[in-house]
Amino acid sequence: DSGVTQTPKHLITATGQRVTLRCSPRSGDLSVYWYQQSLDQGLQFLIQYYNGEERAKGNILERFSAQQFPDLHSELNLSSLELGDSALYFCASSVGGAGGLIEQFFGPGTRLTVL
Amino acid sequence: ILNVEQSPQSLHVQEGDSTNFTCSFPSSNFYALHWYRWETAKSPEALFVMTLNGDEKKKGRISATLNTKEGYSYLYIKGSQPEDSATYLCAFHTLTTSGTYKYIFGTGTRLKVLA
Numbered sequence: 536d537s538g539v540t541q542t543p544k545h546l547i548t549a550t551g552q553r554v555t556l557r558c559s560p561r562s563g564d565l566s567v568y569w570y571q572q573s574l575d576q577g578l579q580f581l582i583q584y585y586n587g588e589e590r591a592k593g594n595i596l597e598r599f600s601a602q603q604f605p606d607l608h609s610e611l612n613l614s615s616l617e618l619g620d621s622a623l624y625f626c627a628s629s630v631g632g633a634g635g636l637i638e639q640f641f642g643p644g645t646r647l648t649v650l
Numbered sequence: 651i652l653n654v655e656q657s658p659q660s661l662h663v664q665e666g667d668s669t670n671f672t673c674s675f676p677s678s679n680f681y682a683l684h685w686y687r688w689e690t691a692k693s694p695e696a697l698f699v700m701t702l703n704g705d706e707k708k709k710g711r712i713s714a715t716l717n718t719k720e721g722y723s724y725l726y727i728k729g730s731q732p733e734d735s736a737t738y739l740c741a742f743h744t745l746t747t748s749g750t751y752k753y754i755f756g757t758g759t760r761l762k763v764l765a
Contacts, residue, residue, distance in 0.1 A: 537693065578694070578739060580753035596705035625693060634700075636682055636701060641693035 539642035546556045553614040560628030567609040573622035651744035670726040671759040673740030677721035682743035689736045730763040
């Protein structure tokens with residue numbers, strides 16, 4: 536158990552809908568990272584927040600947005616969902632990592648299925 | 651387009667064998683190279699973060715080397731054990747022209763250690 540928690544574990548929804556995935560980092564960790572793992576694309580980095588501010592951005596679609604709250608938990612919002620958004624979404628956290636050079640600890644993931 | 655290649659794609663070795671795999675990445679705009687171990691049905695686990703050319707890191711029977719000038723990193727496992735069976739992922743960590751960071755993952759090397 537890495538100490539990173541993600542909810543929900545599974546989510547099934549329909550195309551066009553909007554969902555919110557939640558991540559609580561390990562106690563004391565300031566950075567939160569979001570990743571998407573889909574069958575055809577492997578692991579893709581989406582976005583990193585450090586102490587509430589966006590620090591790094593990957594291939595995150597405009598339909599997706601994220602934020603990190605003052606208590607350091609983070610939410611990933613996915614809207615206008617498409618079938619291709621079905622994937623496993625991981626959150627990771629690290630102690631500092633303003634520059635991302637610190638070991639990241641991954642949560643168990645949220646499995647999103649879009650029907 | 652930034653490309654990160656890992657080879658081989660998959661590998662079967664006998665228990666006790668030593669093995670190694672390669673991660674190739676762009677030799678420009680290098681910031682760091684990350685290695686992860688990912689067991690089936692679990693979350694990725696960070697192994698190493700490598701930043702300097704010539705860096706060598708070790709964790710138990712697993713070690714890694716880095717050559718940023720030619721754009722490759724090797725991961726070595728000495729005396730493979732069945733519990734080493736996993737997918738080994740590398741991620742190229744780069745600083746973009748807009749001053750933000752990005753992580754680009756390889757597709758992984760799937761290792762199976764036979765008892």
